[in-house]
Amino acid sequence: MQGKAENHFDYTLMAPGPVNLHPKVREILAHPMIHHRTPEFDKILAQALKRLKIVFQTEQPVYALSSTGSGGMEVLLVNTLSPGDSILVVNSGKFGERWAEMARTFGVQVDELKITWGQAVTPEHIAEKLKTKTYHAVLTQACETSTGVLHPIQKLGAVIKNYQHTLFLVDGITALGAVPLPMDEWSIDGLVGGSQKAFMLPTGMSFVSFSKKAHARFEHAKIPKFYFDIRKEIAANAKGETFFSSNVSLIKALNYVLAEIESAGLAPLFKTIQRRADFVAYLMETLGLSSYAAVKSASLTAVALPNSTDGQKLRELMEVDFNLTVMGGQDQAKGKIIRIGHMGYIQDKDQMHLATALYHSLQKLNMTPSISFIDFQTQMKNWLAQN
Numbered sequence: 001m002q003g004k005a006e007n008h009f010d011y012t013l014m015a016p017g018p019v020n021l022h023p024k025v026r027e028i029l030a031h032p033m034i035h036h037r038t039p040e041f042d043k044i045l046a047q048a049l050k051r052l053k054i055v056f057q058t059e060q061p062v063y064a065l066s067s068t069g070s071g072g073m074e075v076l077l078v079n080t081l082s083p084g085d086s087i088l089v090v091n092s093g094k095f096g097e098r099w100a101e102m103a104r105t106f107g108v109q110v111d112e113l114k115i116t117w118g119q120a121v122t123p124e125h126i127a128e129k130l131k132t133k134t135y136h137a138v139l140t141q142a143c144e145t146s147t148g149v150l151h152p153i154q155k156l157g158a159v160i161k162n163y164q165h166t167l168f169l170v171d172g173i174t175a176l177g178a179v180p181l182p183m184d185e186w187s188i189d190g191l192v193g194g195s196q197k198a199f200m201l202p203t204g205m206s207f208v209s210f211s212k213k214a215h216a217r218f219e220h221a222k223i224p225k226f227y228f229d230i231r232k233e234i235a236a237n238a239k240g241e242t243f244f245s246s247n248v249s250l251i252k253a254l255n256y257v258l259a260e261i262e263s264a265g266l267a268p269l270f271k272t273i274q275r276r277a278d279f280v281a282y283l284m285e286t287l288g289l290s291s292y293a294a295v296k297s298a299s300l301t302a303v304a305l306p307n308s309t310d311g312q313k314l315r316e317l318m319e320v321d322f323n324l325t326v327m328g329g330q331d332q333a334k335g336k337i338i339r340i341g342h343m344g345y346i347q348d349k350d351q352m353h354l355a356t357a358l359y360h361s362l363q364k365l366n367m368t369p370s371i372s373f374i375d376f377q378t379q380m381k382n383w384l385a386q387n
């Protein structure tokens, strides 16, 4: 962190997670602690677990775990697979790579379907692979955060559901709550979300759900596990509790966010996030920049930069001069892109701040936009007023 983030009142976080917190969430997080084995907390937990189903769009139970998103990814693996099982992992960036590595750690045989960074996997890719071998599961990100790509989950689900012995496990960490991902309708067998994304909370919780087909695997899955044995959580939830100590503050804040989603519906949330992505698309077009992702997710935009512009320097300048954080690229995309998040609590004034920061920082790096700042600012304001 090179900026002035300690001055949190005018700091803007526009990473693809963690995200700016809703003021009400910040207030809830400052409440005095209550014990998790109390009727007061039991009520909150029951509501939150029920409301999570709205975001997952499932009839199945959703479990709320004290772990980051990667812990939730591990939960999907260890509860459905055994050492020696064969799986197919879509590796289209950093997080696909992580899931493959995680599975190998547990002795699972991994075939990787490597996709060029910035591209999406196709249903044909998967269909071809499934014809050649029996896989116990196919794993993919819904949105690969390192490239900003959205994969065609609905179409993949339609292919995989025809294979009785194959589960479809989806990392929805940067997708759930930001783009439609109806678990039941799209035949997803295991789905994981993370608190620091569209759930608008701090990092520290993952949310997971399993289809009936996946549930049937629990008793046969031989990967050793203790903390992440979902059967413990199922038994505890049946008694209205979590198995381990509950993440009281985050679950209270989660329940607030979910109550808001319940009353407004999911569609307005998707629309709000899409509007932010559309604004950034307009901003890029105006500045002569393009998308790194061939198929863009509404949850973030990966902006491709000209060779002459160093993305790391650009994001540093935005942070130092404007107290605004966006992310750079990782590995092969390092220096070549910046990634702007559209989830969390972002207002139009933050979007204007982003536009200003990007314009001036590009200028400082000698990529002078062809439009004057005054005209640029007017166009951005007009877009926000009209859309």
Ligand SMILES: Cc1ncc(COP(=O)(O)O)c(C=O)c1O
Residues within 6 Å of the ligand: 016, 017, 068, 069, 070, 071, 095, 141, 143, 144, 145, 171, 172, 173, 174, 194, 203
């Ligand atoms: C798609 C995706 N998967 C997994 C993760 C890992 O989540 P965590 O850092 O919460 O463990 C992230 C984090 O950004 C992500 O974006």
